[in-house]
Amino acid sequence: MSVTEKVPRTATRLSFKDSLKSALPVQWHARMRSLGRLRMITKLRVLAYSDVTLRDVRWEHVRYVLWDPEVESHTYDVANVDELAEFLADLLGCDVGTARRYLDEGVRDVEFDERWRSRLGRRLDLKSRAMLGNRLLWWGLVRILKPALCVECGVYNGLGSLVLLRALELNTEEGHPGELMSVDADPASGWVVPPRLADRWELIEGTTADVLGPTLLGRRVDLLVHDTPHTAENAEHEFGLALSHRAARTVLLDSSGGRTGVLQRLCEEQGGRYARFVDVPSNHFRRGSGTGVGLFTEPEAPC
Numbered sequence: 001m002s003v004t005e006k007v008p009r010t011a012t013r014l015s016f017k018d019s020l021k022s023a024l025p026v027q028w029h030a031r032m033r034s035l036g037r038l039r040m041i042t043k044l045r046v047l048a049y050s051d052v053t054l055r056d057v058r059w060e061h062v063r064y065v066l067w068d069p070e071v072e073s074h075t076y077d078v079a080n081v082d083e084l085a086e087f088l089a090d091l092l093g094c095d096v097g098t099a100r101r102y103l104d105e106g107v108r109d110v111e112f113d114e115r116w117r118s119r120l121g122r123r124l125d126l127k128s129r130a131m132l133g134n135r136l137l138w139w140g141l142v143r144i145l146k147p148a149l150c151v152e153c154g155v156y157n158g159l160g161s162l163v164l165l166r167a168l169e170l171n172t173e174e175g176h177p178g179e180l181m182s183v184d185a186d187p188a189s190g191w192v193v194p195p196r197l198a199d200r201w202e203l204i205e206g207t208t209a210d211v212l213g214p215t216l217l218g219r220r221v222d223l224l225v226h227d228t229p230h231t232a233e234n235a236e237h238e239f240g241l242a243l244s245h246r247a248a249r250t251v252l253l254d255s256s257g258g259r260t261g262v263l264q265r266l267c268e269e270q271g272g273r274y275a276r277f278v279d280v281p282s283n284h285f286r287r288g289s290g291t292g293v294g295l296f297t298e299p300e301a302p303c
Contacts, residue, residue: 029058033217040065052216052285060285069124073156075131079282081107087277088140091295099140106132106139111166118193126157126192134255134279134291135163140226141251142167146176147222150200153208154227154239155182158190165197172200181215183208208238220247228265230256239266243296250296257289272296 032171043065052061078084085100092099106112112130120126132139142150142164150164161182169177179200182190185207206212208228224242228234239252239262252262258276267274278290 007160013207019185029258031142035106040234043068047285057163058285060283061143064285069126074284074286075127075133075159076281076284076286077131077199078136079109079280083135084137084277084279086136088273091275091293092141092144098245099144101151102143103140105143105170106136106163108264109166111162114118115194118190130149130159130162131283132159132163133171133281134288135160136277137277137291137293138253139163139167141223141253142178143170145222145249145251146171146178147251148178149219149222150178150180150219151212151216151224151242152180152227153212153225153234154229155184155186155189155203156227158192160225160227161201162193162197165201168200169197178181183212183215186228197232199300212238216241219245221245221250222247223251223253225255227254227255230259231252232260232262235262236261239263246296248298252294252296254292254294256292258292267294267296 019031030050043109047061047065081103082100085096088094088099088103089096096290112132116130117128122128138160148167150168152161152164155161161180168180170177177200181202181204183204183206184190185205187205190203202215204215221242224238226235226238228238235254236244239254243251243266250261254260257278258264258274264274266272273295275293275295276290277293279288281287282291
């Protein structure tokens with residue numbers, strides 16, 4: 001979800017940027033985002049939203065304004081990978097060393113470094129390599145759980161889809177095939193995903209309110225990521241559908257860090273286990289609210 005959408009605006013007066021955006025077809029919105037490095041005013045608004053004042057300014061803030069291409073969906077390296085490994089081991093009942101091995105694999109994977117640069121080059125709207133940020137948690141979950149069906153609600157440029165698909169590809173090579181279903185209303189979403197990974201990817205255009213239910217008919221959800229606008233209505237709908245199509249073990253992710261409280265309540269009501277992990281960026285000023293995780297396990301399924 002865009003951090004810039006959270007900045008208050010008056011109800012009677014649209015900014016120039018909003019007026020231009022509303023006048024263009026939706027497929028042009030991604031092209032507008034390609035002006036990342038030139039949007040210093042927007043970046044200053046991001047800093048203001050993050051409660052950065054003139055007194056707080058450090059080199060990392062100046063570097064962000066001058067050179068960072070991102071104004072939303074920020075990416076970064078994770079500094080507390082050891083904590084993440086312990087979090088996954090405790091949640092899923094696996095060995096800490098195994099969890100750490102999978103996380104290191106994700107950090108070093110060729111898809112997010114060499115192949116990323118060879119496919120996308122030096123773009124103004126992307127960093128030179130894919131930094132997974134909070135998606136490193138997604139990677140660890142997929143590599144440990146070996147899910148048959150992952151569902152992603154909200155795609156944006158597709159970095160999250162790429163992370164999930166690459167993890168599923170490695171699972172398949174090890175004899176645990178899986179697929180990804182992604183939903184987004186923007187027809188231009190998901191463009192960073194290479195064609196070679198698309199054979200296990202179903203990208204559905206539309207809102208989750210309209211298309212998620214019909215698409216899940218007859219299917220079981222092992223993992224669902226809630227990354228659409230973080231309203232209680234969206235969370236209720238997406239998590240509720242996943243639980244009505246739950247597998248023997250289903251994991252639900254709230255990328256807002258539990259802002260609405262919906263996932264926590266569902267865990268209490270339906271016997272799930274709720275936990276929250278807050279990743280620490282090693283090279284970025286942004287401090288997110290973390291990721292809420294709900295684990296729902298049938299009694300006969302070992303955890």
